[in-house]
Amino acid sequence: MIQMKITDRKKIALLSSRNPKSEAVSKELWSKLKEANFILTPKNPDVVISIGGDGMLLSAFHKYESILDHVRFVGIHTGHLGFYTDYRDFEVDKLIENLKLDKGAKVSYPILNIKVKMMDGRQVTARALNEVTIKRLSRTMVADIHINHVPFERFRGDGISVSTPTGSTAYNKSLGGAVLHPTIEALQIAEVASLNNRVYRTLGSSIVVPKKDKIVIEPKHDDRYSISVDNRTFVYDNIDRIEYQLDSSKINFLASPSHTSFWNRVKDAFIGEVE
Known part of the structure; x- marks a missing residue:
């Protein structure tokens, strides 16, 4: 396990939709992030994690739009389709591992x-x-x-x-x-x-x-x-x-091995698997 120094500890905010699956994922993620020594706070976070769907990520964007140059976003999807989300509800551990390895890389959109x-x-x-x-x-x-x-x-x-x-x-x-x-x-x-x-x-x-x-x-x-x-x-x-x-300013998403390319998002959202 990678141990973080105090100065390396990221401040993370969690925003969740109010359906049972999202709330369960939020609770699991909160516990595991605390255990991994991250700082969980809604004030001036380094990373905002949205749990739900694209609507939830839009709400997260507007909540933190005044600090766009500082914050990065990442989404966990708990439904069937998420255009802005990189992780599924069963990939909490993968997200935490990627956060531990994160060096500040970002993908920026206008x-x-x-x-x-x-x-x-x-x-x-x-x-x-x-x-x-x-x-x-x-x-x-x-x-x-x-x-x-x-x-x-x-x-x-x-x-x-x-x-x-x-x-x-x-x-x-x-x-x-x-x-x-x-x-x-x-x-x-x-x-x-x-x-x-x-x-x-x-x-x-x-x-x-x-x-x-x-x-x-x-x-x-x-x-x-x-x-x-x-x-x-x-x-x-x-x-x-x-x-x-x-x-x-632009919106900055967390760049990690799990970040989905734009064309893959388009294909998954509107076309599906190509035979």
């Missing part, structure tokens, strides 16, 4: 930064790991889309989703968007049920926007809008504009 600017001058900022989607609550949304200061189109439809490369496999994919490898530092715009006929016209396909470009969406009606940031939804009145850019 995240999204948005600024919601209100007509009264207020501003709300947020970060997303997967995507940010805007919809008008009462009826068809009409919004002007600007890309890199170019007035691109006037959108009419249910809404617009802007995703990160890792988020390209989530809601974006269900909207017909492309799957992007996370090393491609870009954003993707996907339309939600756009109106396209002789009167109203949009591009009608997803748009991949490079890292340097800013996306601006300007709703054309003073109304209530829902803005979904990953697995959280907020409602705002009288939005003037929303600005989207890749954030200066």
